[in-house]
Amino acid sequence: MQLLLVTILLCGAFQHSLAPATNAPAGVGQASRVSYEPPADWRQQRESGVDHYKAGQHRRAISALIAAFRTNSRDPRTLLYLGLSYESAHEYDKAAIIYRYFATLKLPDSLLGALRARVRDNFRMSWRREIQRKLSKSDAVASGSSNSVAVLYFRNVSGWSELDPVIKGIAELLIHDLAKFKRLKVADRGKIQVLVEELGMRPTELYDRTKIPEIARLLEANFLITGGIERIDETDVRLSAGVVDGRTGDLIGAGIQVRGRLSELAALEKEVIVQLTKDLGLEPVGAGSKPVPANSLALIAFSKGLDFEDRNQFSAARKHYQEALRLDRNFRLVRHFQEGLPGPRLSESEMEKLVAGL
Incomplete structure (x- = not known):
């Protein structure tokens, strides 16, 4: 299901990623739209994407990394830099989706925790920017879909x-x-x-x-x-x-x-x-x-965990989620939140070193 969601996102994003970046120097965006073609081999595509990312050319990086992903959807280096490229391009919702898929792979605990932190941070940033944008203008009320x-x-x-x-x-x-x-x-x-x-x-x-x-x-x-x-x-x-x-x-x-x-x-x-x-x-x-839960004390413990998580007190949140599961081991929703708790944030270079060892 995660892979399907990512694939749908990237199929729609590929052409968009070739559009001119709003902060690109004059002429660069248009040139990338017309003349840029990712290399044919997926490893070359990946390294081209990494090079473009490090050069600050995030749209070109996304194009090359999407091409690499289409051939190898489980390559850690591709996923890391695709997430970083979307994040740097301020497409936080797409970055979060990539990081969340990346976190489904078998990874070291430290990298897994760092990815979960980025999932959380990017979704929250996406929601915050969306709300701020709506606060700055007065569109019609209830603009969501009918359902x-x-x-x-x-x-x-x-x-x-x-x-x-x-x-x-x-x-x-x-x-x-x-x-x-x-x-x-x-x-x-x-x-x-x-x-x-x-x-x-x-x-x-x-x-x-x-x-x-x-x-x-x-x-x-x-x-x-x-x-x-x-x-x-x-x-x-x-x-x-x-x-x-x-x-x-x-x-x-x-x-x-x-x-x-x-x-x-x-x-x-x-x-x-x-x-x-x-x-x-x-x-x-x-x-x-x-x-479920059959035990109201488990619901109270779960609720306290949610409140601590909202306040970024993750150790306390984990303690209360564990307590909720101790009180009711069938309370599977708690396990979802417990497993999604972020770990310590890592820098790009720290994550790159961990990915290089995979």
């Missing part, structure tokens, strides 16, 4: 501090369940976190109905999932959620409120997702399925 949806952080309605960590975990569970629908385009929670940081807002401020159209525009989402969690008594909580039209802020469908024990929080989320999918006009999922 685009974003799950906002839930409000802690009762203000009970014990529920604060759960907000991000609930959002991630809902995103995970909604992503099972191929026809839905679901915003990554990381993009919502970047939006919160960029606007200097508390996560729960996104819930303000007057801000819904602007939030939907910035997230390119036609629909927003909003909701709240409330403590009822010493043992029970209430979850409420609904689908909101990103253009108007109006509730779509019936919405839902469910009440249960705090220890049954994952089961409550399953009830919520059934109604949300109905409100989105989809065939409901989740009914009758076994809730």
Whole structure:
């Protein structure tokens, strides 16, 4: 699946990579578009790409490295410099996709950790630049595709501090369940976190109905999932959620409120997702399925891990992910986040030395 995604990206990117770079000296970009042809042998193509990258000719580097990739999609040196070239060309989303594919190969732990760090950094930079660009102009609201949806952080309605960590975990569970629908385009929670940081807002401020159209525009989402969690008594909580039209802020469908024990929080989320999918006009999922995590303490540990990861405290995040898995070894979503945690960042020369030894 990763290779398919990379191949699709590169097939579309090849001609684009020959276009003139906006910061190229006069005449260079046009010349590269007309006369530049990568060498025939993939190793020569790769080394040509590396040379162009080191000369600051990032578009030519991308062209040559894509040609090499088409022959050998698992060559570490090709992948490293293709990622670096996209990063230097400020195409951060493409760089992140290349680094993420690169990290699926069998690699030393230090290189693997450094690649994961670059995946994270480049996706976040891509989202940040996209949000900043939208903040600088006033396009029409809800500019996303008709099937685009974003799950906002839930409000802690009762203000009970014990529920604060759960907000991000609930959002991630809902995103995970909604992503099972191929026809839905679901915003990554990381993009919502970047939006919160960029606007200097508390996560729960996104819930303000007057801000819904602007939030939907910035997230390119036609629909927003909003909701709240409330403590009822010493043992029970209430979850409420609904689908909101990103253009108007109006509730779509019936919405839902469910009440249960705090220890049954994952089961409550399953009830919520059934109604949300109905409100989105989809065939409901989740009914009758076994809730994961079965242990609410595992959900709390997972949620704390997400919060530490958002704050770049990766050691603390790893500790809480491990605790979540100890409490519920079937909580596979946690393993995905645990395995994706970045390691120490390495310089280009450090990564090049590691790649040379492969």
